[in-house]
Amino acid sequence: MVARGVPGRNATPFLDRGNPVGRCPSRGEGPVTRGTLRFLAVPPPWEPAAPVTLKKCLKFLHTLGAVGMTGALAAYMLLLTITPPPSELSEYALMRQAMGVLCTWLLFPSLGIVILSGLIAIGVNRAFHDVGWVWAKLLLGISAFEGTLVAVQGPAQREAERATAALAGELDPALLAGSIDSEWGALMVIMAVALANIVLGVFRPRFMRRPTSSGPEREARDA
Numbered sequence: 001m002v003a004r005g006v007p008g009r010n011a012t013p014f015l016d017r018g019n020p021v022g023r024c025p026s027r028g029e030g031p032v033t034r035g036t037l038r039f040l041a042v043p044p045p046w047e048p049a050a051p052v053t054l055k056k057c058l059k060f061l062h063t064l065g066a067v068g069m070t071g072a073l074a075a076y077m078l079l080l081t082i083t084p085p086p087s088e089l090s091e092y093a094l095m096r097q098a099m100g101v102l103c104t105w106l107l108f109p110s111l112g113i114v115i116l117s118g119l120i121a122i123g124v125n126r127a128f129h130d131v132g133w134v135w136a137k138l139l140l141g142i143s144a145f146e147g148t149l150v151a152v153q154g155p156a157q158r159e160a161e162r163a164t165a166a167l168a169g170e171l172d173p174a175l176l177a178g179s180i181d182s183e184w185g186a187l188m189v190i191m192a193v194a195l196a197n198i199v200l201g202v203f204r205p206r207f208m209r210r211p212t213s214s215g216p217e218r219e220a221r222d223a
Contacts (some may be wrong), residue, residue: 054124055121055124055125058117058120058121058124059121061113061117062113062114062117062118062121062201064110064113065110065111065112065113065114065117066110066114066194066197066198066201067110068106068107068109068110068113069107069110069111069114069144069194070191070194070195070198071106071110072102072103072106072107072110073107073187073190073191073194074191075102075106076099076102076103076107076152076156076187077184077187077191079095079098079099079102080099080180080183080184080187082095083095083096085177086163086166086173086174086176086177087173089163089166089167089173090167092163092176092177093160093163093164093166093167096156096159096160096162096163096164097160097163097164099156099159099160100156100157100159100160102156103152103153103156103157104153104157107148107152107153108148108149108153111144111145111148112145114141114197115141115142115145118137118138118141119138122134122138131204132206133200133204133205133206136200137197137200137201140193140196140197140200141197143193144190144193144194144197147186147189147190147193148190151182151183151185151186151189151190152183152186152187152190155179155182155183155186156183159176159177159179162175162176163176
């Protein structure tokens with residue numbers, strides 16, 4: 001009597017009553033002869049719930065957002081380096097306006113894409129739920145989001161408004177450029193967090209080991 005079942009990977013064994021127990025190929029114990037042991041294909045518990053196209057789209061958006069974020073931070077640093085002193089008011093105001101536009105239309109949207117695509121990827125892909133580097137990456141991303149809002153975008157917009165007001169004669173130019181040191185500090189910290197996020201996404205280190213985590217970790221590395 002041939003055992004019922006369909007051969008497949010990660011399957012549940014059904015033993016032929018008339019034959020001895022075979023060896024399981026899924027565990028690397030060698031092939032099973034015909035009629036000895038059959039397997040009923042069962043999806044593993046870590047099987048991704050999202051289709052491949054959705055995973056690829058989320059990965060593309062996440063990578064695109066990371067590129068835009070790091071590029072915007074680098075461009076902000078370059079603009080801050082070549083910004084003239086407030087005594088050259090028209091040039092200073094122009095550079096500050098450029099920084100404000102850079103934060104509003106590139107830095108903040110890119111960071112939003114990174115956070116949103118990452119959250120959706122964690123939600124639809126069960127392989128990410130028990131992997132430590134995913135949650136570390138999420139925490140770093142949220143920290144970068146808050147730091148960008150508080151320490152980069154907000155000061156950049158305020159300084160651009162103050163420079164415009166000084167150019168219009170409504171503010172003393174001596175009160176400008178008082179936050180450059182704090183801007184540099186915030187930019188360095190957020191850039192370090194962004195690079196750490198990229199390193200986690202590329203190398204995907206193992207932060208925790210579980211007895212049954214080989215499947216989810218392998219699926220998370222391939223996702």
